Amino acid sequence: MGANSPDLGNQALSKVVEIGITSQLDVVEEIDVDLRTNPGNLVRGKVDSIEISGKGLVVKQDLRMETIQINTNQVSIDPLSALFGNIELTHPTDAEARIVLTETDINRAFSSDYMYGKLHGLKMDVDGQPVTIDIQEANLALPGENKFAIAATFLMRESNEVKKMSATAIPLIHDDGNQISLEILAAEGEGLTLKLVMVIFEQLTALLDLRNFNIPGVSLKLRQLEAQAGRLVIHANSQIEKMPSM
Structure with missing residues (x-):
């Protein structure tokens, strides 16, 4: 696989977002960012999708999320910044989020x-x-x-x-x-x-105010609740105004 492989480029940009999220939370047990694009789209400032998956993220008020998943569709970014390993959005992007809170963590x-x-x-x-x-x-x-x-x-x-x-x-x-x-x-x-x-x-x-779950640059609006046995599942619409950075 060559040094200019699209997979390596995606991995490098994904790692930037992972480090940015980790640096802005009290505790992160696991975080995985899957940024998908190709060199042609990247030159045009387009990222096909971004998927953020986390486990054991501790946010405001010592509130731990058992899991969180955020999925976007196409994202518009500054292509010049991307060449230097940064992700700067040219305008906000919509996403969907799913958060699981356990009874124990609440x-x-x-x-x-x-x-x-x-x-x-x-x-x-x-x-x-x-x-x-x-x-x-x-x-x-x-x-x-x-x-x-x-x-x-x-x-x-x-x-x-x-x-x-x-x-x-x-x-x-x-x-x-x-x-x-x-x-x-x-x-x-x-x-x-x-x-x-x-x-x-x-x-x-x-x-349980959703503003307590906001990662800097990422806001949530509640769409659906599921109070299941032992856990609370929150489905939310998300708007990403800025990718988390160090």
Whole structure:
């Protein structure tokens, strides 16, 4: 295979994108970029397709993606930059993305220092009295059938009482495809108020804001959700404005 082989050129440009993505995330267990074109198209500034596959990518708020896959159609790039081993888009390109989050990874993020700050010192009214609540523990289960189940233990500071609650909900697409909202189906527990349930779910959905998954230069809009047993599958439309670089 010659030094000017199209396969070698594709591999070199693919490696540039892999290094760029890796440099901008906290943790990357595996990343693979498959850029496909040929010398004739490359001279004209055309890349036939780009496929990005990753495993164990940790993004904002200590949120780990079990897998992510992004696929583009034809991409327009600056051919001169490509000759020097860089990929600069001449205009944004559309893509499709599929992200898988496991129950375990969501719960790890839910117990992170970031979420600790969000779930402690919550101010609200209970039976007409102002109270301060600390969520001591919260656990998300994904039982399947497109449902979320939450169990939480919380401390009411004023009375020093520890209480428990549980609730089930279904996820919905919200905020123009940026965020997941939850429709509560049932809730039960001691000292339970609808406001308390909503506060916990609001913090969970804030964690699942798709903007938390954006790789620099790549934005996502939610298209479909699948809450399967043990995992959440997110299908999204993606727009790539800039290829990740070091």
